[in-house]
Amino acid sequence: MLTIGRDAASDIVITDATVSGRHAELRWEGRCWVVCDVGSTNGTYVSYGGAPGGERRVQRNALKEGSIVRFGEAAFRLEREPAP
Numbered sequence: 001m002l003t004i005g006r007d008a009a010s011d012i013v014i015t016d017a018t019v020s021g022r023h024a025e026l027r028w029e030g031r032c033w034v035v036c037d038v039g040s041t042n043g044t045y046v047s048y049g050g051a052p053g054g055e056r057r058v059q060r061n062a063l064k065e066g067s068i069v070r071f072g073e074a075a076f077r078l079e080r081e082p083a084p
Contacts, residue, residue: 002026004071018042018072033063033078042072 002011007021014023020040027034037044037059047055047068055070063069067078 014071014074016072016074019074020072023071029062034060035063035069036060040071045070 003022003025004010004012004014004019005021005023006014006016006019010022012026020042022038023040024038024044025036027036035044035046035058043057044059045055046058046061046063047070048064048066055068063078065078065080069076069078
């Protein structure tokens with residue numbers, strides 16, 4: 001499990017003011033990453049296709065390669081790391 005938030009103790013620190021101190025968690029569950037909002041103020045959003053209108057606020061959601069995950073106003077694309 002990886003913690004995400006503005007707090008310096010988070011595994012993934014996002015310094016954007018719209019991100020809560022303890023915002024979300026990323027968990028590897030079997031074959032995919034799952035994002036879980038942990039009571040953030042500005043929400044966690046997922047878009048599978050990357051289209052701004054295609055995102056939805058989630059509490060818990062499985063992710064796939066290419067998913068856009070937004071924590072507050074800070075957005076990231078889930079990509080597979082290329083093999084060496």
